[in-house]
Amino acid sequence: MTSAPPLNLLDEALGFLSGGGGGGGRMILVEDCVETTGAFILHHLLKRSLSPHSSDVVVFLSFAHPFSHYDRILRKMGCNLVMQRDNKRLLFFDMLMLDRLDRDKGKTSADLLLALYGKVQKAVEVCSSPVDTRRITIIIDDVSLMEVDANGSTNLVLDFLHYCCSLTAQFGCSLITLNHDDVYSTMDRPTLLLQLEYLADVVIKVEPLVTGPATDVHGQLTVLNKGLQDGPGKSRNKVNNFQFRIKDSFVEYFYPGNRS
Template sequence: MNNEAIEEDETRVSDCAGRVVLIQDCVETSGAFLLHHLMKRKLSRESSEIVVFVAFAHPFYHYDRILKKLGCNLVTLSQKGRFIFFDMRKLDCLDEVGGGRTKSGLVELFHKIHKAAEVIASPETKICITIMIDDLSLVEVAAQGSSSYVIDFLRYCRTLTTEVGCTLILLNHEDIYSNSEESTLNLELEYLADIVMKAKPLATGLAADVHGQLTVLNKRSINEHGKIKKRIQNFQFKVKENSVEYFYSGSRT
């Protein structure tokens, strides 16, 4: 039913090699389930993709437990080399060098990601790589509020999408700024992204059977005539331990 149709759309979203996918959420509705969903798809048995996961928010065992319920064993996959996990929770980017600040932390992190991507993406083996960053707001915290460093870092990461055909999936929070002037990072991100997914709570408040609504904006969707078009879809969701139910608004009683 609806769920299948939406799943199909989602498949198209997840077949997004070389693209930048941005997930935006808020305190009331976490968008982390989308990250888990995409991770599960990338790591499924049918695909041979490799996921490079840069964790700023949660430790490995958090994702391991969640993905186990979704049918992926991250320990086995990381032993096979299909899942590379960088725990960046203690990253402090800014070092004081002779009174001037350097951004060595983020540069080092980019080199790590670049190196991992280059080793995997040899020209003879056409393996798709997905780079996931689980909380961009914490990258900004690590850079002590310097959003320009974060934007620089993301631009560098974006070059990997063309250089080695990586997919970049980013999670950020929409409601962390008290005024619009400070949200330069979010605006920049929306420009960088090819696909933007926004998770929001229902306007009517908290409900036990609908956890929120999702807006997917695909800037480069190809329609039936083969033309590139912007496409926006809205649906609601209910998150479960081993799956997520998607349905169109009003289709559930």
Template sequence: MELRGEWPGTLKCNHIVFVYIQDKLPKTVNEYGMKCMNATVDTKENAVELGLHELYSKIQRAVEVHSLKDNSKGHISLVIDDLSVLEIVTHGSTDLVLDFLHYCITLTSELDCSLVILNHGDIYQDTEAAIFLSHLIYLADFIIKAEPLATGIAADVHGQLTVVKKGIFNNGNYISAAINFHFQVKENGVECFLPGSRC
């Protein structure tokens, strides 16, 4: 699926810096957290903050190395996979996660990079999770949402993909443009198509 033809300025990428939180953050946090297993809550929160700071430092070094190596000839995308794991590791502290994201957003804006965040939602989420999600939506330029079909299960369509581009000015009005796709999961990938375009 190519969105470049739909919206000017869509993400372009020559180099991607992947952040697998499952691999890096728990190990980093555990290095600090194991020292304070029987410590107070404040000490445990400080350990998590130190772990997040160390993770951010690793990301910052990786992005800076790639941006210097290419002399700004290529575009770098920072991909955080998976933000819901970061929520778990921080014991549900949305403030710590949002602070970490603000640092990443600042880094990517200073070095003219893109930031891609994967977050898994829960259909039984509480109001705090909804508030966190609204913060993510506020920070995003693009929102890509995969969900089941509202009409139920179909044999040749597995779900709906909604792509929203925020912040389009049209005749002086601020609007968001949204495109809906249907998708079908295949053996080696996903096929996206416009609703009603397949018979």
């Protein structure tokens, strides 16, 4: 039996236990920008959820890339998505393909999202049955493209996300979403972004360095944990700030000035 994967600063900021999966019952929002992508965080959380030290299941809704894209990246990280899919630990919905096929049948955006939620709900209920107590993580890549897919309807996207959030409360599953912060840079108060930040238990902001590009540091992370219990009837927010460097098969996390 192999040893549990070591924790890094991101895992510690998210409150993972050594070898644990996606952190049940929470919504994690990853916000990035054109200059600094946050896709590597989704890849990390996907790999952690599919760890051999857990029996967790991932429902992955991809509006951004086909399955081959994630499989290629995760293989470099030591995770075989084809095997995980065959073992029913990964349920992958390629919305690039499904959306095209269903629209040819005359279905509307509302029809498509409602049908998609039905499939997600069924998967969660099956994994939460008395004979199958595995935790399930729902990953959406990405919300801004879901909004495009819904013909710009913020309400449809928010309804879908509210439904998914109800699953985290009812079944203890997790919801992880990626959204692009700079998509809304020309808007005063973007409803979707504000609602996402309100719904999320954890907000991870991926940003470029304030001092500009650097060869050995690729960006900085701010991890906001909301509503942590701090005694009876008390809660608090916790903020962690650190930097990162993306390598071929893993990511280094470190505090400013402490990169080894």
